[in-house]
């Protein structure tokens with residue numbers, strides 16, 4: 044009996060070690076994950092089949108320098124890219140405050156960005172079209188969103204997302220967590236063939252990388 048108890052403890056311990064070791068992985072969207080995203084990021088009119096999406100588990104270094112677990116949903120075609128990018132960012136100690144499913148914010152992008160959350164999949168059509176956006180396809184990732192806002196200027200009026208990111212609009216200023224072309228995040232994403240929203244002409248989307 045003692046032997047079996049020992050065996051059981053050894054098995055639990057080794058599986059815990061394995062989980063610790065294998066902290067960067069992709070999985071298909073199972074029923075448990077689907078229940079978390081249904082009607083939120085995976086809206087009822089979602090045209091992307093679940094089989095095109097992957098759940099990613101990653102680790103990241105928070106703003107306090109401590110390791111944290113992160114979760115993302117992305118297109119299967121970029122799952123390997125993202126696992127490699129997030130693993131390299133983690134190993135380099137690159138700080139990302141939160142990587143949570145946008146569903147934890149009821150799929151409300153503005154709420155997620157105000158909380159400086161980094162995320163990927165959130166189904167939507169591009170306004171006034173039947174075209175699915177890059178986030179809707181799970182092909183775009185937003186990083187440290189509060190510090191790296193989306194900025195659009197129309198008729199001299201500046202529109203910012205999130206609306207609370209006013210102090211991070213001036214990109215000539217130096218501040219922590221700013222993504223620019225010297226930033227490791229920029230370097231890794233572009234190395235993997237992603238385009239950076241900070242290089243766009245009409246709008247600037249400093250948090251955004253898409254493939």
Ligand SMILES: [Zn+2]
Nearest residue numbers: 183184185251
């Ligand atoms: Zn984005």
